[in-house]
Amino acid sequence: MKSIKSIVCAVFLIPVIAYAGGMKEKPTIVGIAAGDDSFSTLVTALKAADLVSVLDGDGPFTVFAPTNETFSKIPADTLANLLKPENKAQLQAVLTYHVVSGKVDAATAMTLSEAATVQGEKINISMNGKKVMINDASVILADIDARNGVIHVIDTVILPPSVL
Numbered sequence: 220m221k222s223i224k225s226i227v228c229a230v231f232l233i234p235v236i237a238y239a240g241g242m243k244e245k246p247t248i249v250g251i252a253a254g255d256d257s258f259s260t261l262v263t264a265l266k267a268a269d270l271v272s273v274l275d276g277d278g279p280f281t282v283f284a285p286t287n288e289t290f291s292k293i294p295a296d297t298l299a300n301l302l303k304p305e306n307k308a309q310l311q312a313v314l315t316y317h318v319v320s321g322k323v324d325a326a327t328a329m330t331l332s333e334a335a336t337v338q339g340e341k342i343n344i345s346m347n348g349k350k351v352m353i354n355d356a357s358v359i360l361a362d363i364d365a366r367n368g369v370i371h372v373i374d375t376v377i378l379p380p381s382v383l
Contacts, residue, residue, distance in 0.1 A: 245366040248282050249275040252370070260290040260298075267302045268310045278367030279322040281334075283342075283353050285376045293376055309382060312338050316379040322368050325351060325361035340379045353377060 249271055252258040261284055265271050274280060290298060301310045315338035323334065328351055333341045343354050351358040356375035363370040 245364065247275045247367045248280060248365045248370055251363060251365050257286045258284060260287045261285060264302065264310060264314055268307055268314050270311065270314055276367065280368035281319040281321060281323040282370045283317045283373045284370050285373055289374055289376055312379055312382055316340060316377060324369055338379055340381060342377065
């Protein structure tokens with residue numbers, strides 16, 4: 220869990236350091252992900268899908284972000300196949316299924332039962348005890364605030380029904 224601790228530190232320290240250094244804005248969603256090694260697979264996938272500029276844009280977006288550990292649950296050959304240029308559309312569908320337009324913080328998410336994704340299909344949002352669930356994924360870290368939205372770290376890669 221060292222990587223999650225580094226995320227928490229980054230969330231609270233980056234804005235302070237940036238402001239002190241003359242930068243006036245928080246990093247974007249992509250900036251936060253690229254600055255933490257636990258999201259390197261996600262960043263690689265975003266690059267392969269040509270989605271970096273989108274999630275680096277104005278937003279706001281809510282991203283349910285899988286970590287490297289989460290991606291490791293997918294068979295390596297399946298992930299490698301998704302990252303191939305000829306599978307770009309399928310990779311885009313999977314990644315944009317993890318994104319909701321608008322900024323949905325954890326408190327708001329707990330009041331919802333579903334949300335439309337950028338990919339076009341809906342995700343289910345529910346509570347399991349005190350945990351927020353996105354389909355079958357648990358939110359393990361919520362409300363990482365970015366300049367252009369919010370990140371919630373999840374423990375399972377979620378797949379749109381059309382890709383299943």
